[in-house]
Amino acid sequence: MSVHTPIHNEDIAAVFDEIADLLEIGDENPFRVRAYRNAALSLRSFGQDIPTLLKQGEALPKLPGIGKELETKIREIVETGRSTALDELHRQIPAGLAALTRIPGLGPRRVHALHRHLGIETLDQLREAAEQGRIRTLPGFGAKTEARVLEAVRARLDTGRRFRLATAMQYAEPLTKYLQQIPGVSQVVVAGSYRRRMETVGDLDLLATAAAKSPIMERFAAYGEVQEVLSQGPTRSTVILRSGLQVDLRVVPKASFGAALHYFTGSKAHSIAIRRLAQRRGLKINEYGVFRGEKRIAGKTEEEVYRAVGLPCIPPELREDRGEITAARAGRLPALVELAHLRGDLHVHTKASDGQHTLREMALAARDLGLEYLAITEHSQRLTVARGLDAERLTRQMEEIDRLNEELDGITLLKGIEVDILEDGRLDLPDKVLGRLDLVVASVHSHFGLSRERQTERVLRAMDRPHFTLLAHPTGRLLEEREPYDIDLERIIRRARERGCFLELNANPRRLDITDIYCQMAKAEGVLVSINSDAHRTTDFHNLHFGIGQARRGWLEPANVLNTRPLQELRELLRRTM
């Protein structure tokens, strides 16, 4: 990182994480280490770009876990692009050691010992020492640890890999069914980030209740897709599936189900915050229940657990320690949007461009799902690979829509387009063509590499066009495949408010664009979000389910979502007045 690279919250968080790693290896006070990690979490979940705020001369907002000391460090990083604290640590502790703690089974204490006694600083040195049998000679290390480390280094085990929620679901659903059929098993649920509907998950956390004699753990380890059993005990086992997905299974008594579900749903930050609340009330919370002294006072359901700390039940999607506990205490939890609230879908393709099904097939599928309206939004002419429509083909489709609307009951088709935003911010079809449509969905499909300034200006210019209604997949990212392009969404959101236009939450599980944080920001600015499937075939309407999960994580209520509106109201909103 240098002074010339633009700095964002993520960069500051990364510095704090690295400081935490190095402090930990240096045997620093664990609570101080945790303070840095908490601060990193806090920065990552904060919706506004802190460097921008500071450069505008605004005060640093009060962030949880960031006090005077860390505020000074943040300012230093923003102003100079460096951190003297980190530089100082680098002088004392080789930078490579932090990477070694990512090897499963190696934590800060062991890495410290490897460095101190064997001088190991890099993965290569680690592999060499393991191959020569030197690791087993250290106190606290043995042959098994050495073998495991060697295997991990050789395999370059990528422990950081995450799975998209929709992908994880393909593994979770059959596995859950399999476990449910085992004798003595009564309930099996997927907890963890999966239950919180995070866009990607690092592993699956399964929770089950089972009779004491149930063979659940043996059967779990024997599941056909299991590649490796990492650990197996009576109440907890961990395996790795052939796909590389790690699965943890916890088994608890029925009386503890709610407490365990709460604990294993997390997030970690939320769990800790709730436990601290309990502590202040003289209670102790663990995965078995809520205890006053030795006596369990709650734990069968999550509602009981929350009630014990004086709170209403908080929906899993909000459990990130981003203000949900304060909101719950004040009785101001949002009434989150649900799939049933959606009355329409404003971004859909057909065979006319790169979709798989006809206009009629898409319309009927949408109606079957209970939708009242559907906007047909093909690609525009520039996107030749997708057989994008020119003015003439668009006109023919509009006529077809008129005919279908006359014929079909129970669903109304809206005339739209997904028009390309060209490099200079012009739209790919003339205003007089776009003006004949019910709505104009616009998106970036080219020149992803523009600078932040140019990319932002490009989209802002497009939004200034008179018929622009909705910005599709606003950051262009593909989860686990492609980074978002560099764009200042805060400015985009503010301009959307000024111009009376809208942002999409693209529900395709590869996109889920915009993120939960930007949903919150749009809500705060009063900009409506449209949850769209971007369907290319009839089955894609199920994407809406993932969009709803993301919207809920972003605290959206039905009133914050454009396509929860009845058709008449929607038409009013689409008619731009600004």
Add this chain to the structure above:
DNA sequence: GCCGTTTTCGGCCCGACTGTTTTCAGTCG
């Protein structure tokens, strides 16, 4: 390093499993 219905010091969430140990440290979630 943060934080306060145990306020400016003294706390800081809690338990399971493994491996290397003979009672526990380290790691992980």
